[in-house]
Amino acid sequence: MSTPVVRPPLADEVVARLRDAVTSGRWGVGEKIPSEPELVAEYKVSRGTLREAVKALAHAGLFEVLRGDGTYVRATSEISGTAQRVYREHLDEDVLQVRFALDTQAARLAAGSADTAVIAELRVLLEKRRESWVSGDYEAWSAADWEFHLLVAQASGNSLLHELYESFGDVFHGTKMVQRLEAGFDGALATGHEELLDAIEAGDGEAAVHTVIANLDYCMGWMPAK
């Protein structure tokens, strides 16, 4: 008749529903999602169709499928899995330069939308970061450092920037760990985080950008010779 109803593949719809279940928080990160037979019953599709959808999202990094155990939620955004796979295919130097690009923009935007509450939170993180360094707790230092940078990205008010920046997480942490092992790296002083925060508080975007540039120059000095 007159209804040339083009039916989109069922599997695509299942992908969307699974994605929604994650982003809506129905299944939190780390949780195990229902088993295949349960999802088959819920979505009224065959196992094959369901598995195609789960596989697609697993490949994207949203899920991790453990044979004989179950499927777990590993991320809330699809960018992380793909991004991490891509990052590993490039030189550390290239990855760092891209992070720098995002860092610079985050600093610039954060300076433009200064928020006293966020700034106070950033100061707390910076203090924690400093204390961790002097006490030799490198694990805590790395965590606080990353939280600081991530919060700056969030303070930019640009959700895409924040999401992209977050996707660098694991890769950057790995790189940082390597850097820490290099003798002579001073995690407390030469990275200019205090200056960055001051610039953000002052609303001086240009100054904020320059502190980030200085930071990169310092970091690049500790990059392994290619």
Place this chain on the structure above:
Amino acid sequence: MSTPVVRPPLADEVVARLRDAVTSGRWGVGEKIPSEPELVAEYKVSRGTLREAVKALAHAGLFEVLRGDGTYVRATSEISGTAQRVYREHLDEDVLQVRFALDTQAARLAAGSADTAVIAELRVLLEKRRESWVSGDYEAWSAADWEFHLLVAQASGNSLLHELYESFGDVFHGTKMVQRLEAGFDGALATGHEELLDAIEAGDGEAAVHTVIANLDYCMGWMPAK
């Protein structure tokens, strides 16, 4: 035994082989890949397993599966499909700001690694871009404009930056088309591409960055009021 042979899912291996077939150029972009029965015979797996792999890569943007027709190669990198899906979930303003971050870094790096051959190529593209504008061929203008930016990203020498920048392609083109429709947008003059190229040729990274900043400021003025 000392060999706890953990066998990774067959589908994952198929994913890798399909990916290699694309990146190695065995199947070029736009080409149709062999049918499912043919691939089943080649990889010695069941159709269900093969489909899981194809679906995963299709979701990642590498393939496009057309029902009743076949499966076509749509990209050589997995980042594009995922990225484009993510971009659409964010404000145009946020996307533009991220592009600006990459643009700035590309300009800075390109200025640092000036190459006479590339610069000549960039001049050609810029000339084509200018001619297209005065002749009113907006299609060609948009294409030349994008090629110019993409070549700058490539000239940065950072393959990850180039890949990420390329992933913006479709989204940016769409945005640019909208901008063009806005009355008063001057594609030939106010975007400072000539100044950018001059700065790159002079090896002046700071100047290159400033032209990009000026460009963004101009573009942001034409953003639809949120």
Place this chain on the structure above:
DNA sequence: TAAACATTAGACGTCTGATGTTTGTTACGG
């Protein structure tokens, strides 16, 4: 002759059922 319609072969979409493998748990025996 050319445009509109009908047919057909190939390709993807989905379902069903069965069997293999891996993992986590539990109960048993030492």
Place this chain on the structure above:
DNA sequence: CCGTAACAAACATCAGACGTCTAATGTTTA
């Protein structure tokens, strides 16, 4: 208390079948 064996749950894979869609080809008709 501990190690091991048996069991159950969950994912992995396979094989076959049928439906539906697309593109190409063939046929009819104005």
